[in-house]
Amino acid sequence: MTRALIFDLDGTLVDSAPDIHAGVNAILAEQGLAPLPFDTVRGFIGGGVPILITRVMRALDLPEDPARHADMAAAFTARYEHDPGGLTRPYPGVEAALDALTLPLALCTNKPEGPTRALLAHLGWTDRFAALVCGDSLPVRKPDPAPLHHAIAAMGGGPVLFVGDSEVDAETAARAGVPLLLFTQGYRKTPVTDLPHHAAFDHWQDFPALVSRAGDV
Numbered sequence: 001m002t003r004a005l006i007f008d009l010d011g012t013l014v015d016s017a018p019d020i021h022a023g024v025n026a027i028l029a030e031q032g033l034a035p036l037p038f039d040t041v042r043g044f045i046g047g048g049v050p051i052l053i054t055r056v057m058r059a060l061d062l063p064e065d066p067a068r069h070a071d072m073a074a075a076f077t078a079r080y081e082h083d084p085g086g087l088t089r090p091y092p093g094v095e096a097a098l099d100a101l102t103l104p105l106a107l108c109t110n111k112p113e114g115p116t117r118a119l120l121a122h123l124g125w126t127d128r129f130a131a132l133v134c135g136d137s138l139p140v141r142k143p144d145p146a147p148l149h150h151a152i153a154a155m156g157g158g159p160v161l162f163v164g165d166s167e168v169d170a171e172t173a174a175r176a177g178v179p180l181l182l183f184t185q186g187y188r189k190t191p192v193t194d195l196p197h198h199a200a201f202d203h204w205q206d207f208p209a210l211v212s213r214a215g216d217v
Contacts, residue, residue: 002103004130004155005211006148006178008164009109009116010045011186013094016119017042018087019080024056027075033060045187046168047142048110048135049073081114088119091185093204098128100208106131108151110141110168131155143168145176152178161198161214163207170195181210 010016021042025035036059044055053073062068098105106129109116113134120126131154133147140146152158162178164170165186173180179198182188192200201210 002159002161002211002214003157004104004106004152004160005101006106006108006151006155006160006162007129008142008162008166008169009107009111009119011165011188012091012163012169012183014088014090014119014123015186016088017045017187019083020045020052022087023076023080024052026079027072028056028060030075031072033062036060042187043189046110046166049077049112052076077112077115081112081118088122090123091183091204093207097204097207101211103211104130104155106133106151106155108133108142108148108162108172110135112136143171143175145172148172148176148178152176161211167195170197173197179214181207181214 007013021038024041028035036056040059044052050073053069053076057069107116111134113136116132116134131151133151133154135141138146138150142148148162152160160178161181162169162173163181163183164173165183166188167190170180170182174196180196182192182195182197182200184192184200184202188195199210199214201207
């Protein structure tokens with residue numbers, strides 16, 4: 001029987017794309033660079049801040065400069081940690097769904113720990129999760145399975161269900177050998193049928209019943 005639920009954060013529990021887009025364009029403005037459209041930045045979300053900044057630099061045809069990359073990543077993280085939730089909102093039904101669950105909950109996200117904790121505090125979610133594994137908790141990030149394995153260990157071992165929205169989450173779950181419950185309204189670009197998953201759901205109001213059905217995997 002399932003002993004815990006482990007969640008991705010961005011694109012799964014919360015829609016943070018507006019804040020991430022605003023943060024990216026703020027640091028670009030500071031450097032006198034052109035802003036990027038919302039849909040472009042939204043498509044960059046999921047791999048953590050270093051990958052986000054790499055994609056931003058490539059979109060602007062900036063030369064590969066490790067020092068500049070590091071400066072931009074640090075500036076973005078600092079800005080996002082200072083104001084993590086001005087535009088970020090939980091997806092409709094998330095809070096009611098989490099309230100209805102009886103299993104222990106954990107997070108496994110590629111967002112850095114500072115902005116993650118700041119966002120959880122902003123949302124009043126500081127005490128919702130018994131374990132927190134972030135993009136800088138380990139030397140590797142999702143889709144490497146190590147962060148998910150680390151979260152499972154922090155929850156006392158499996159079996160668990162992993163809840164995510166993206167190609168990164170699907171690959172992570174598959175490599176970790178963990179069933180994935182796929183939220184279809186997040187930042188995924190690949191058709192649902194092309195991603196490995198145990199079950200998919202469109203609306204958070206359906207999630208507690210889905211967990212009940214999937215709980216004996």
